[in-house]
Amino acid sequence: MRFEFSLFPLRVPPRPSHALSLSSPTLDPHHLLRETLSQLPTQPSLSHILQAHARLVVLGLASSRAAAARLLLLAAAAAPAALAYARAVFASIDRPTAFAANNLIRCFARSRAASREALAFYSRARRLGVPSNNYTFPFLLQACSVAPALLREGAQVHAHAVRLGLDGDLYVRNALIHFYGSCGEITSSRRVFDEWPRSRDVVTWNAILAGYARSGRMSAAEEVFDEMPQRDVISWSTMIVGYVQNGILEKGLRLFREMTRRGLMVNEAILVTALSASAQLGLLENGQFIHDTVRKVNFP
Incomplete structure (x- = not known):
């Protein structure tokens, strides 16, 4: 069983003159696959991926399911630039796995223009028997989070997760809380949060915290923040x-000072926000404090 993406046929890239070199003469295909892909940078561009693909063609490994799955994983990280390429790679796979399908959905989810295509692809994959797992639904919900217009579709994804018995999975629940919060449905977000009180991590707490903050309900956000058993930089x-x-503004600046007093690492978003609040309040002294903080953490 193969997927047909007629608009995106797989064209094998020509071998570049600066093709990746292999240090080992071994002929073990799994070793060759790992070694070829390990030479890619941490965040490869589409051109890097095409170069690796060309090398796999030369080695006779490009048609294997393992190679296609790894290439899809790389393409997902390079989306949306690699979206058409990911479609073509997936279409070349005979009997695609959940891993391969999930990475194509991830590609769709990372491209705002293709978010609905993620849902259409998922429906088609289900009809053709491609399996789903607990990683499928966070990517689908990510696609639904790009706009409130996809609220109904996201609720359908939620219902399908319930039908498959995956709504209790921590990754799925965290994605659901984030999805509903992103769509302004904080009541639904809180309902999911409350359903599993003994199975939460810091991501769960941060998701409901962000939902309240995004909806302007800072009193509720304060309650969540105070209740959190563990906080990270994202929480602050x-x-x-x-x-x-x-x-x-005053509370924001007080919390910023408290964060730095505790020795927590601040990020660029926090610094910019604190500087903005200081400027709006005309607090020169506080601005100097933030400037000193920037120097201490060696921000450029």
């Missing part, structure tokens, strides 16, 4: 940005 950043964006 969400609260500081939420305060400032909702015009509660």
Whole structure:
């Protein structure tokens, strides 16, 4: 069984003159595959991926399911630039796995223009018997989170996760909380959060925290922040940005000072937000404090 993407036929790239070199003469295909792909940079561009693909063609490995799956994983990281390429690679796979399908959905999800295509592809994959797992639904919900217009579709994805018994999975629940919060449906987000009180991680707490902050309900966000058994930089950043964006500038700056007092690493978003609040309040002294913080953490 193969998928047909007639508009995107797989064209094998020509071998470039600066093709990747292999240091080992071994003929083991799994070793050759790993070694070829290990030479790629941490965040490969589409041109890097095409070069690796060309090398796999030369080695006679490009047609294997393992190679296609790894290439799809790389393409997902390079999306949306690699979206057409990912379609073509997936179409070349005989009996695609959930891993391959998930990475194509991830490609769609990372391209705003193709978010609906992720849902159409998922429906088609299900009809053709391509399996789903707990990683499928976070990518689908990511695609639905790009605009409130996909709220109904995301709710259908939620229903399908329930039908498959995957709604209790931590990754799926975190994605659901984030999805509903992104769409302004904080009541639904909270409902999912409350369903599994004994199975939460810091991502779960951050997702509901962000939902409240995004909807302007900072009192509720404060309650969540105070209840959190563990906080990370994202937790603090969400609260500081939420305060400032909702015009509660003094609280945002106080929390920024508390964060630095505890020795927590601040990020660029927090610094920019704190500087903005200081400027709006005309607090020169606080601006100097933030400037000193920038120097301490060696920001460029």
